[in-house]
Amino acid sequence: MAVRNGRSQGRLIVVSNRVALPDQTATGGLASAMRAALQERGGVWFGWSGKVARQAGGEVHRQTDGQVEYATMDLSRTDHDDFYDGFANRTLWPLLHYRPDLVDYDRKHLAGYLRVNNLFAEQLISLIGPNDLVWINDYHLIPLAAMLRERGVRNRIGFFLHTPLPAASLLIALPRHLELLETLASYDLVGLHTPRDQRALQEYFLYEVGATMRRDGRIRTPEGRNFRAEVFPIGIDTAAVAEWASHADEHEEIHDLRQSLEGRALIIGVDRLDYSKGLPERFHAYARLLERSPQLHRKVSFLQIAPTSRGGVPEYRQIRRELERMAGHINGEYAAPDWVPIRYVNNSYPHSLLSGYYRSARVGLVTPLRDGMNLVAKEYVASQDPEDPGVLVLSRFAGAAQELRDALLVNPADTEEVAEALGIALEMSLHERRVRWRRMMDVLEKQDVTAWRNAFLRRLAE
Numbered sequence: 500m501a502v503r504n505g506r507s508q509g510r511l512i513v514v515s516n517r518v519a520l521p522d523q524t525a526t527g528g529l530a531s532a533m534r535a536a537l538q539e540r541g542g543v544w545f546g547w548s549g550k551v552a553r554q555a556g557g558e559v560h561r562q563t564d565g566q567v568e569y570a571t572m573d574l575s576r577t578d579h580d581d582f583y584d585g586f587a588n589r590t591l592w593p594l595l596h597y598r599p600d601l602v603d604y605d606r607k608h609l610a611g612y613l614r615v616n617n618l619f620a621e622q623l624i625s626l627i628g629p630n631d632l633v634w635i636n637d638y639h640l641i642p643l644a645a646m647l648r649e650r651g652v653r654n655r656i657g658f659f660l661h662t663p664l665p666a667a668s669l670l671i672a673l674p675r676h677l678e679l680l681e682t683l684a685s686y687d688l689v690g691l692h693t694p695r696d697q698r699a700l701q702e703y704f705l706y707e708v709g710a711t712m713r714r715d716g717r718i719r720t721p722e723g724r725n726f727r728a729e730v731f732p733i734g735i736d737t738a739a740v741a742e743w744a745s746h747a748d749e750h751e752e753i754h755d756l757r758q759s760l761e762g763r764a765l766i767i768g769v770d771r772l773d774y775s776k777g778l779p780e781r782f783h784a785y786a787r788l789l790e791r792s793p794q795l796h797r798k799v800s801f802l803q804i805a806p807t808s809r810g811g812v813p814e815y816r817q818i819r820r821e822l823e824r825m826a827g828h829i830n831g832e833y834a835a836p837d838w839v840p841i842r843y844v845n846n847s848y849p850h851s852l853l854s855g856y857y858r859s860a861r862v863g864l865v866t867p868l869r870d871g872m873n874l875v876a877k878e879y880v881a882s883q884d885p886e887d888p889g890v891l892v893l894s895r896f897a898g899a900a901q902e903l904r905d906a907l908l909v910n911p912a913d914t915e916e917v918a919e920a921l922g923i924a925l926e927m928s929l930h931e932r933r934v935r936w937r938r939m940m941d942v943l944e945k946q947d948v949t950a951w952r953n954a955f956l957r958r959l960a961e
């Protein structure tokens with residue numbers, strides 16, 4: 500397809516499980532990225548409405564905003580439970596995050612997953628025009644391209660996996676893995692966050708599917724389908740985040756937070772409440788810091804913002820209880836009448852406020868056990884005051900660690916190492932903080948979310 504000045508002749512059709520409607524504040528990193536791409540090129544954003552309806556699968560709700568059309572579909576209770584809570588979030592999510600111990604496989608859930616993907620395919624057919632580029636996102640929708648191809652769609656279709664992809668030796672633990680993962684070959688382009696994820700995909704196709712690598716870098720399946728698997732590390736809207744953060748003082752909430760600190764150094768964590776984010780391990784590391792550094796008592800405060808997510812899945816309810824218990828325990832052990840060591844909140848905040856919270860923190864503590872990228876790490880860096888930046892302590896197992904080499908990189912399971920890194924971060928000289936921050940900010944300015952989506956779409960259109 501011809502592409503001129505970055506604009507394809509067709510429109511862009513974005514498909515993701517959830518759609519951020521124009522009147523909703525985009526909460527995920529993906530949401531803001533997709534919205535911007537659609538506003539620029541015009542097109543349709545299709546996905547689940549987020550609603551469970553008694554009668555579902557039929558009606559598509561449509562809404563237009565400028566040159567972007569939003570099309571969403573309700574799910575029935577059974578479809579929602581089998582597809583979303585079931586196969587997507589109790590089977591695929593733990594598997595993709597290297598947690599086979601948490602994988603709950605149920606044939607009924609897989610059937611629901613395929614059923615909902617089929618429903619999506621049926622609805623999409625009427626939305627896709629001849630020259631449109633189709634961009635499907637994330638683990639909820641892996642087989643969607645294959646289902647569109649079955650219905651005769653010949654457009655260029657891209658897929659981006661926002662989670663990590665573990666090695667083939669782990670993927671094969673999934674019952675009927677071939678049936679599911681082989682369908683990735685129906686895409687023209689599969690995008691991943693890091694070279695490690697890309698290698699995992701290539702190895703899976705070479706050794707499990709029996710594919711070969713072509714000279715031009717494409718993967719060729721035994722059936723003769725060719726597709727590319729390439730690395731596109733997602734970025735953030737660096738300029739916008741820096742701009743919000745520079746206006747942090749104007750928010751009363753930021754002022755209140757800073758005043759409440761009474762000069763104490765703030766350590767901040769912001770994560771969806773999810774077992775992949777390593778929160779219990781992080782709490783342990785903070786407790787260890789307090790244990791080994793009595794001189795820090797009353798001098799630091801740890802704010803963990805953890806909006807609840809996927810409350811329908813038992814593992815998520817369990818981690819919530821665990822963290823409440825841990826926070827209570829640590830505060831019980833170390834708090835003084837005028838000092839609370841951990842402030843743990845389950846609320847969600849608008850991005851403009853979040854960037855102010857990040858900027859108020861001397862340390863950003865981002866320690867997922869596994870994470871596709873982790874946008875919070877990037878937002879923390881972009882929010883810093885260039886004159887007096889804070890330090891990022893970052894898990895080696897976040898995709899972001901591939902780019903943010905000037906963070907203090909840690910193994911989140913190593914309590915001692917994380918506690919040590921916190922100590923180093925709290926004492927780091929202004930000079931070193933500035934040098935590290937500048938190098939990370941250079942990366943974020945160059946590889947921002949606009950560069951990310953342009954790179955992906957350009958490659959897809961080629």
Ligand code: GDG
Pocket residue numbers: 524525526527528529661662733769770771804806846847848849850853870871872873874875876878
């Ligand atoms: C998946 C992958 C990958 C957080 N709290 C609030 C809030 N957030 C925003 C953050 C950030 C986004 O949500 C979270 O993005 P992450 O990347 O950190 O994590 P996941 O949600 O797990 O995202 C991940 C990402 O997809 C993109 O590919 O990086 O690896 O797991 O932007 O700021 N936003 C608001 N209030 C909050 O309280 N508004």
